[in-house]
Amino acid sequence: MASSSSSASAATCSGVCETRLVDRCIDAAARSASTVEAWRRQRRSLERLPAHLADALLRRLAARRLLFPSLLEVFQHSVEEIDLSGHFAIDAEWMAYLGSFRYLRVLNLADCKNLNSSAVWALSGMSTLKELDLSRCSKITDAVIKHLASIESLEKLHVSQTGLTDNGVMAISSLENLRLLDLGGIRITDKALWSLQVLTQLQHLDIWGSEITNKGASVLEAFTSLSFLNISWTHVTCLPFIQTMRCLNMSNCTVHSICSGDPKAVIQLEKFIVSAASFGTVPSLITLSLAHTKVDDSALWYISMMPSLRILNLSRTCIKGFMIENSVKMLSMSALEELKYLESLNLDNTQLTDDVIPPLASFRALKYLFLKSDFLSDPALHALCSASSLIHLGFCGNILSSSGLLKFVPPAMLRVLDLSGCWILTGDAISAFCRRHPVIEVRHELMQELQTNCSGTFQLYKSRQPQQVNAKVSKSLAGPDERIKYSKEELMELQHLATSNSLMHVMWLPPELRRST
Amino acid sequence: MLGKGEAAGQAHLHKDDDGGEQPSGVVKLISAEGFEFVVDKKAAMVSNTLRNMLTSPGGFSETREGEVRFPEISTPILEKICQYFYWSLHYSSGKETSEFQIEPEITLELMMAANYLDT
Numbered sequence: 001m002a003s004s005s006s007s008a009s010a011a012t013c014s015g016v017c018e019t020r021l022v023d024r025c026i027d028a029a030a031r032s033a034s035t036v037e038a039w040r041r042q043r044r045s046l047e048r049l050p051a052h053l054a055d056a057l058l059r060r061l062a063a064r065r066l067l068f069p070s071l072l073e074v075f076q077h078s079v080e081e082i083d084l085s086g087h088f089a090i091d092a093e094w095m096a097y098l099g100s101f102r103y104l105r106v107l108n109l110a111d112c113k114n115l116n117s118s119a120v121w122a123l124s125g126m127s128t129l130k131e132l133d134l135s136r137c138s139k140i141t142d143a144v145i146k147h148l149a150s151i152e153s154l155e156k157l158h159v160s161q162t163g164l165t166d167n168g169v170m171a172i173s174s175l176e177n178l179r180l181l182d183l184g185g186i187r188i189t190d191k192a193l194w195s196l197q198v199l200t201q202l203q204h205l206d207i208w209g210s211e212i213t214n215k216g217a218s219v220l221e222a223f224t225s226l227s228f229l230n231i232s233w234t235h236v237t238c239l240p241f242i243q244t245m246r247c248l249n250m251s252n253c254t255v256h257s258i259c260s261g262d263p264k265a266v267i268q269l270e271k272f273i274v275s276a277a278s279f280g281t282v283p284s285l286i287t288l289s290l291a292h293t294k295v296d297d298s299a300l301w302y303i304s305m306m307p308s309l310r311i312l313n314l315s316r317t318c319i320k321g322f323m324i325e326n327s328v329k330m331l332s333m334s335a336l337e338e339l340k341y342l343e344s345l346n347l348d349n350t351q352l353t354d355d356v357i358p359p360l361a362s363f364r365a366l367k368y369l370f371l372k373s374d375f376l377s378d379p380a381l382h383a384l385c386s387a388s389s390l391i392h393l394g395f396c397g398n399i400l401s402s403s404g405l406l407k408f409v410p411p412a413m414l415r416v417l418d419l420s421g422c423w424i425l426t427g428d429a430i431s432a433f434c435r436r437h438p439v440i441e442v443r444h445e446l447m448q449e450l451q452t453n454c455s456g457t458f459q460l461y462k463s464r465q466p467q468q469v470n471a472k473v474s475k476s477l478a479g480p481d482e483r484i485k486y487s488k489e490e491l492m493e494l495q496h497l498a499t500s501n502s503l504m505h506v507m508w509l510p511p512e513l514r515r516s517t
Numbered sequence: 518m519l520g521k522g523e524a525a526g527q528a529h530l531h532k533d534d535d536g537g538e539q540p541s542g543v544v545k546l547i548s549a550e551g552f553e554f555v556v557d558k559k560a561a562m563v564s565n566t567l568r569n570m571l572t573s574p575g576g577f578s579e580t581r582e583g584e585v586r587f588p589e590i591s592t593p594i595l596e597k598i599c600q601y602f603y604w605s606l607h608y609s610s611g612k613e614t615s616e617f618q619i620e621p622e623i624t625l626e627l628m629m630a631a632n633y634l635d636t
Contacts, residue, residue, distance in 0.1 A: 021601050021617075021636045025628035028619040038621030045625040053628055 022053070030060040040074050047077045051103070054078035062087070072097040081106040085133070090115050095122035103128055110135040110158065117144035124150040133158040135182065142168030149174045160184035160206065170195040180204040184230070190216025197222035204228040208249070214238045289313040291346070297323045297332040304338040312339070315348040315370070321356025334359035341365055348372035348394070354379040361386045367413075370394035372421075378404030385409050397421035402429030410437060418443040544571065545584035548595040553584075560602035565635035590630045594623060598630055 029039060039045070049057070058079050061067045067084075072094065080103050084090055090112040098107065099122030107129060109115060116139040123129065124147045132154060134140050140162040148154065154175050160182045169183060169192040178199050184206045193207070193216045202223050208230045214237060220226065221240045229242070232251035239248075239258045248258065288309055290299065296318040303312065323332050333356055336342060342363055348370050357380040360369065367389050371380070376398040384393065390411045400422045406429055410417065419425060420443050427446045434442055434450075542558045544567070562568040570585065587595060597619075604617050619627060 021598075021631035021634075022628055024617060025619060025624045025631060028621065029624035029628070031621070035621035035624070039625050042622075042625055045629070048629065049625065050629070050632065053632055057628075 026053070026057050026060050029057060030064055030066060033066060036061070036066055036071065040071060043074070046074045049078040051078060051080040055081045058082060069093045069097050073100075076101050077103070080104060083108040084112065085110040087112055088114055090119075092116075092119040092122070095119040099123050099126065101126075105129065106131040108133040109137065112137050113139070115139060117141050117147070120144050120147045123147060126151055127153055129153055131156040134162060135160045135184075137162055139163065142171075144168070145171040148172075151175075152177065154178060156180040158182040160186065162186070166192040172196065173198050175199070176201070178202055179225075182206040183210065185209045187211050190219075193217075194219050200224055202226060206230045207234070209233045212236055287311040287313075290317055291315045295319065297321070300332050300335040304335045307339065308341060309339050310341050311344040312336070312342060313346040314350065315346045315372075317350055319347065319350045319352070321350075321352045331356050331359055333357075334362070337362055339363075339365075344368040346370040348396075351375065352380075354383070358383045360384065363387070363389075365389055367391045368394075371398070372396035373398055375399075377401070378407070381405075381408050385411060387411050388413070390414055392416040392418070394418040395422065400425060402426050405429050405433050406436075408433075410440060414440055416441045416443070420444055543583070546595060546599065547584060547586045548590055548592040549588050550592050552592040552595070554595060554599050556599050556602060560599070560606055563602045563605045563636055564598075567634065587630075587633075589633070591626065594626050594630050597623065597627055598634065598636075601631075601636070 029035060046054075054075055058067075058075055061071070062084055067087075076097075079101060082098070082101075082104065083106075084094075085108045087109075090109060091114050095115075098104070104126065105128055107123075108131075110133045112134075113136075115134070115137045120134075120140070123132075129151050130153055132148070132151070133156075134144070135158045138161075140159065142163075142165055144159075144162075145164075145168045148157070149171060152175070155177050157172070157175065157178060157180065161184065164183070164186050166188050169186065169188050172178070172181065173195050176199065179201055181196075181199070181202060181204070185208065187210055188207065189211045190213055193210075193212055196202075197219050200223065203225050205220075205223065205226060205228065209232075212231065212234050214235075217231070217236045217238065218240050220229070220242060223242070225244060226242055227244050227246040229239075229245060229247070230249040231239075232249050232253060234253060236250075237254050237256040241258075250258075286308055288303065288306065288311070291313045295314070297320055300319070303309070319332075321331060321333050322329050324330075336345070337359065343365055345360070345363070345366060345368070349372060352371070352373060353375055354377055357371075357376070360366070361384050366387060369384070369387070369390060369392070372394055374397055376395070378401055380398070381395060381400060381404060384390065385408070387393075388411055391413050393410075393414060393416070396418055397420070400419065401424055405419075405425060417440050419430075422444065425444065425446070427450055430442060430444055430446055431450050434440070543555050544558050544561045546554045546556060546561070548554070558571060562571065567585065590598070601617060604615070607613075608615055
C-alpha cells in the first residue's frame, strides 16, 4: 500500500511545525483530481472517518472546486456539515446524492443560483437535518415547502430573498421544531405571520422588508421564546411587549412604541438597532435606562439629542463625567443641559469625581439626583448649592465630613437629603444640620438614635435604594414609559437619527402639546 | 529508529541524528500487526497524545513499561508517523525547509492516525 515513490510537489512548506500532520494529510488528499482518485475508492477508511475530519476534507475539496456529484457519495456515512454556498453547479444530481447522507445535520446552499424547488425533493424525509440555508436561491418557489415540510427535524431555516410568497410561508407552520426562521426580503403579509404563530419554539425571526403592519405585528406576542426580531424596512410602528426579546432591529422604520404603550413595561434589550429609523415625536422617549451597560461619556452627546427625556438612569455605567480631547480634560455632563425637561438623573455607582459635578447644578428642571458613590466628597456637595429645582439629593456612601455638611447651603427646594453610608459624619453634625434646616428630611443610619434624643420632628426612614424613589417618580408621569436599555454600539447608530430626522432638533409640537415655558 | 523486520526499499531518517540523548530515552510503538518501532522519547513527544501519556504523573502503564500499543494503526502508517516525528524535530528549527511527502493513497489512514495521536 505504501510506496516509496513520491511526487515532487512545487508547494513550499511554510510554518514547518505550526502545520499539523492532520492538516498536511487533508491538504495532500485534496491537492488535485489525481490525488482524489487515489483514495476515493477506499470505502472502509471513508466510513471510519470521524465527522470533523470528513467535514474538513469536504470543505477543502469544495474550496478547490474538486467536488463532483458522485464524489459526494463517498462521504455519505461520515460528513455532518456541508457548506456549498455559492456553488453555481448545484442541481438535482447533486441533491440526489446529498439526500442519501445518513448523518447530515447542517446544509448550506445559499446563493446556489441554479437550485430549483424540485431538486430539493431529494432532501425530503431526512431525519437528521437540522439546519438548511437556501438564502438567495432565486429559483426556489412555494413548491419547495411541501418537500421541506417532511423534514421534521429542521430547527433553522433560511429562505430569505427566494421566490416564496404568503402561501409558501403559511405552510412553514408545520415545522414545529423551528428555532430560527429567516424570511428576510420576502413580501409576506399579516396573513402569513398569523399562521406562523404556532411556532412557539421560535427564538429568531427575520421579517425585514415584508408587508407586515401593526396589526400583524401584534401576533408576535404569541412567540413566547422570541429573543431576536428583525423588522427593519417595514411599516411597523408599534410592537407588543415581548418580554423575552434581547435583540431588536428596527432600522428604517418609524418607531412609535416597542411595548404597546404599557407604562409598566421594562424591556431588557441587549441590542437595539435603529439605523436610519425615526422616532415619532408624539409620544417620544421619556425614560431611558442604560444602567449596568458599558456606555461611557461619548454616549452623553447622543442622549442630549432626545429632547423629551425626563428620566435618565446611568447607574453602574462607565460614565466618568469627563473626556480627554487633545490632552484637554473636558467635562461631559454639561451635554445633558440640552435636556430641558430632565427631572431625574441617576448616577449611582459611577466613577464620578468632585470636579465633574458642577455642570449638574445648571440643569434647570432637575428634581431628583442620585450620586451614590465612594469617591465624592465635600466639594461635590457644595457644587450643588445652586441646583435650583432639586428636591431629592442622594449622596450615599460618599466621603462627606461633618464640617462639609454644616457648610452646605442646600438649595431652596430641597426636601430629602440621603446621606446613608456617609460614615464619617457624626451624630452631632447631623442633628445640627437638621435643626438648621427642619424642612429637609435627612436619611442616615444614625437618624434612629438621634430621633430618640432630639425633640425634632424627624421621620425615621431606613436608607432605601434610590431606585424605589425612581419608580415612584415614573408612575406619576403621564405618557408612555418606554425603558429601553441600549448597548453602546447601538446607541452609536442613533447618530443617524440626528442627521436624518430634523424633527429631533427642532422639536416641533402641535400647539396643544407645547408647554408654557 | 530501529524496526524488527524492516520493509525493503524504505529510506529511513537519520536514526543517530540526535546523538547525545540518554539511551533510556526511548519508547516502543507497536503497530496492529505487532511490529515494534523504537523511537526517541523526544521524537514521540511531537504527538500530544504520547506526550501526555509519557509525562503524566498519573501512571499510565505505558509510562512504566515504555511501550505503547496501537491496535488500530497498521505498520506502514505507523512507520510514516515515526518518519514524521523525526522530520518534525529536524526541521522545527526552521533553518532548512523541506516538504514532508505524503503519498495520496495513505492520506486517509494517516489522517486518522494523526488525529488519534493529536499531531
